[in-house]
Amino acid sequence: MSSPILKVSNLTKHFATGMFGKQTVVRAVEDVSFQINRGETFALVGESGCGKTTLTKLILALETPTSGSIVFDDIELVGASRADLARYRRAAQAVFQDPYSSLNPRLRVKGIISEPLQAQGYGDRAARMDRVREVLKIVGLPASAADLYPHEFSGGQRQRIAIARALAPQPPFMVLDEPISALDVSIRAQILNLLTDIQKEFGLTYLIVAHDLALVEQFSTNVGVMYLGNLVELGPVEKVFSERSHPYTQALLASVPNPDPDMRNPADMIRGEVGSPVNPPSGCKFHPRCPFKMDICTTEFPPRYQLDGKHWSACYLHKDDRATAAALEKETA
């Protein structure tokens, strides 16, 4: 269970932008390392501009990293051959946020689900249609849905179709990019439970990107917190959420509106807004908003301090903690 299926090491992605000869660099992802174990759900959280979308694109091999490596099973994705990439694309499927734009409106459901199968050389037509009916049943839709078009379904049902499409080639790994945030509140739990059920049934590994922290706590095994391109804290979800080691994690969790009118959220927990990845703050990128800022934070980027087991936080507040960053660096190298 605990063998890694995906290993990301020192991954960096810079985009060059600019007009009229003024070149600037967007540092979307900077030196990110983590691994996802077989059968677990790994969550990436962070606010817009933190790089989580770029990171997922890199992992889905839709973007080429500036440096670093991504190893899936035994395939090194960076510089992989076409054959290896094709093999990977069968193994890694994705479900996106908006089921209104992720399904081709001109195809019937059977086309939507079977087209990728055909591209991957999955059996003959009859075998593909069998698989379409099979996955529709798994996601809780009747076989008759196969002959309908996406517009004939509600948002929740469309997301079920997107899940069926992802499930069809029997992938071991799925990327879920905000899979429920476009859905209505009463539908969200249905889809979440469906994702939990199919994970158990087929031994799937999930990478989920979400901004809803309560959902992440409910749904995932490990969580990585991103801020302006860097991972700032990583560990088992119950540790990260209960110990709240990094000040940014504290701020994020304290900002989630509490659905209890007697438990007021602290008002002045966090000031200011996320900086720009084009011109990020020096040192720790969170320092302009951090209530615990020290002198060193403005000049030096903090190393990862191991807290216990697999839980680390990149913040100088942990400098005096037992384990040293060096030991952690060695372990993950």
Add this chain to the structure above:
Amino acid sequence: MLANNRQQTSQPLLEVNDLQTHLVLGRGTLKAVDGVSFSLNRGQTLGIVGESGSGKTLTSMSIIRLLPKPSGRIVGGSIKFDGVDIVSLPEKEIAKNWRGNRISMVLQDPLTSLNPVYSIADQLGQPFRYHYKDMSRREIRDASIEMLRKVRIPAPEKRLASYPHQFSGGMRQRAVIAMAIAAKPELLIADEPTSALDVTIQIQIMDLFRKLQEETGVSIIMITHDMGVAAQLCDRVAVMYAGRIVEIGDARDIFKRPAHPYTQGLLQSIPKIGQRQKRLYAIPGQPPSLFNPPKGCRFADRCPHRMPKCDVYPPTVELESGHSAACWLLESKA
């Protein structure tokens, strides 16, 4: 301050009674708002929670009279604002004396409510130019700076010449709020005002709404799908389902003692920080079509307590002062 100067009476600022708003579409008539009644006192915040299609947005669009044209129309009921039924007022009168200066609105996405080709000064000056025709340019400039200061935008003098793209998402929403309160409305309708923002920004904007209400005494209708936002910001909460209010009460009653099975299901199905569950409760099924809504309780098909009686629409039962719900289960408590 303005609201405080107007005479303080026990009369609610807003009384909506049996409001019915329809959308006449090619496919038929959508009964989007089907008999909605509530009242709102001065200085209070009422949350309207519900899912897409529940009618929460069209209820508020009916109040500020910004229904989609030509499909949207109010076909029944009354909206009394400060004692005046504004449903029958002509559009000219609404535009001149009501919309903007007595009733105002903030929408979800600040990028679409700001015009990208006009500076913040141009756009923020608009409500002053429209509602106070005798203000000089100098006065408008000063008033605009004052509004930016009020919504806590730092260095407002320098920010006035900026364009929307030079503002971050949170600052844009602050600017939109500044425009909405510029003509000192008594009622501010905020439709998902924080849903497009990141959580650490959302909490700052929520705090801003609280402070503005303390400072100006404005009444707020907060439309949201986020139960957390409703719990944090609202004095009273109305839960809408399929065009009707199924439960209304003080925020504490709604969140601590939800009476309607839909409210109960909704609260149970949202994950809460620090309370990991084995499996989330999920309300089965989906909302009914409003082209041809069921005669009885609209939630019946998804309700775990469904009874034969539910084929008739249940009466609204008052459970405690100001807390009522429409469900046959509560009949004995009437």
